[in-house]
Amino acid sequence: MAELAAGALAAEQVLSTAAQATAAYTVAQPTNGLKAVFSQIATSAADGTRASLVRSHHSxxxxxxxxxxxxGRTSSNNKLADNEIHVVALPVSREETAKGSDYRLIPALPLVEHEGVPSARSDHAACASNGRVxxxxxADEAGALVQDTTIWLFDVExxxxxxxxxxxxxxxxxxARKEAKLFAQGNDFVLYxxxxxxxxxxxxxxxFNYESKTWTPLPDxxxxTSNAAFADDTLYLIAGNDDLSSSLHFLxxxxHAEGPQATWxxxxxxxNPLAPGxxxxxxxxLLHVSTGYGRNYLLYFFGERSTASSPTASGEEKTPPSSSKPTQWSDMWTLQLPSSDVAHKSTSISEAVQPAKIKDGIRALFGASGKHTWAEVQVRPPGDVSGHxxxxxxxxxxxxxxxVIEKGNSVVVWGGVDAKGETEGDGWIIRLE
Structure with missing residues (x-):
């Protein structure tokens, strides 16, 4: 027993010494610099058919x-899309991307007879929850709110x-509302x-509590903002209306399960140009992504320029910016979140010890924690540009x-409205490295 304790102490001293010896190097290395590779997985034509995936304001x-x-809405006079489900198989590798994607169109059918199905709509909230959508x-065809506070679950099996x-x-x-955000929290849901x-x-x-089937208000x-994400039981918001600063809010x-309420x-x-952001x-x-090894980020990308003309909480509007400024963004940024804790179900030391947690601990000792810091994502060209x-x-x-794709280090994007106001019908995989 004494020999075992001595061995453990020696191992701890070795780890501690190694950490101290490399502390300066660790602090100097960036913790928030990702690269992205874009791969187009499919395109769709605005041919007016039910299978067309040229659309915006969809999920x-x-x-x-x-x-x-x-x-969502199609490119045909901004018409409301039908209430069918379009299923696109996602490639798990770059090689599969080149082969294209499988596609299915599933009509809206109830799981229980006479229970009904969701009506056609746009600007709705959606998320994945235990193998369901x-x-x-x-909003309906006329843009009026869908007067339905039901959470509709599509069983993919x-x-x-x-x-x-x-x-x-x-x-x-x-x-009732449109353009909300819905997130799964275990079996429950969080709506913002x-x-x-x-x-x-x-x-x-x-x-929404799944067991009691009841809604509970949380602190306003x-x-x-339309920028919301959910990670590790925390709701994140990013808001800003000028070019000098923005704000991160989290709850x-x-x-709120029991005991005193938390606060934002x-x-x-x-x-501004003097500070990255x-x-x-x-x-x-806005998505929670992870590159593995305990490192977590919020990925903040694309979108329309936030202007003072955007409605405020009071419904007031202000003067729009100069037409010389860009109306949309094509850049991508990551905000570093707290690193993951030691894994509880690991089978080896290499799996149990999260490198990001160790690195952040060392950096914190030197006052250089990367938590809540921004970095722009660098775009890498595909491997074979000449043959692309x-x-x-x-x-x-x-x-x-x-x-986000389930491994956490890739994102899929489909459709939308471009800077010319035209509706897109292409699908993309963004792989983060």
Whole structure:
């Protein structure tokens, strides 16, 4: 027993000495510099058929290795798309990308007879939840709110819809809305924001409990924005309306299960030429991604230029910017989040010890933690540029469908509206390295 303790002490001293010897090097190395490789997986023509995937204001949800595209508006006079599900198989490697993607069109059918299916809609909220696609809210053909507070669940195995309705005798559901954000938290759901019938942005936050079928209000957000993401029981928002600074707001929703309520925390970060940071934007992408080894980020990309003309919480509007400024962005940024803790189900030391956690610990001792720091993602060309045909980058756009692929280091993007106001119908895989 004594020999075992001595061995453990010696191992600890070796690790400690090694960490001290490399501390200066570790602090000097960047922790937030990712590269991205874009691969176009498919294109769709605006031919007016049901199978056309030229659309915007839709949702794209990844379950397994497939993308499920629902709703939105087509390029044909901004017409509302049908309520069918479009399924696109996602390539797991660059080699598979070159072969193209399998595609299926699934009609809207109820899982239980006479239970109904979600109506056609755009600007709805969607997320993946335990092998299902969850959909909430949205707007109809005329742009009016869908007066339905049901969470619709599409079972990908049974290719059918199920209605998850609240128990209204014990709780009131959140008001109808469009352009909200929905996130899965275990079996439960977290809903944030959106717009009401008058187009006024909402700042409320709700949680739906799957077991009790009840909605519970959480603390209202300190900002209204279309930029929201969810990671490790934390809701993240990014908001800004000028070119000099933006703000990060986050709420730990796990504290609301019982006991005292948690509160929002906020961080202001600069976005001027003297400090790295993304320019304010709306209707782009914000996702939790991970490159492995315990390193976590928010990926903030594309979108429309955030201007003072965007509606505020009071519905007021201000003068739009000069027409000489870009109307959309094509850049990508990462915000470093706290690194993951030691894995509890690991089978080896290399799996249990997360390098990112160790590196951040060393950096913190020297006052150089990378948490909540920004870095622009560098775009790498595909391996064979000379033999490549078509576009190399999706270009600036907003109102597109997007989601992270389950391993966490790749993102799929589909459709949207480009800088000319035209509706796109292409799909892309963005691999982060």
């Amino acid at each position: 794209l949800t990844v379950v397994g290795n497939r993308a499920y595209i629902f709703g 969850a959909v909430f809210g949205g 049974k290719s059918a819809w199920h209605a998850l309705r609240a128990e209204t005798s014990t709780s009131l559901p959140p008001p 924001g959106g717009q009401d019938e008058g187009g006024v942005p909402l700042e409320d936050v709700w949680r 957000a300190p900002a209204v 730990d929703t796990s504290h 925390e906020s961080i202001i970060f600069p976005t 993304p320019r304010p934007r709306e209707n782009g992408g 045909t078509g576009k190399l980058h999706p270009g600036p756009r907003g109102f597109f469908g997007y989601d």
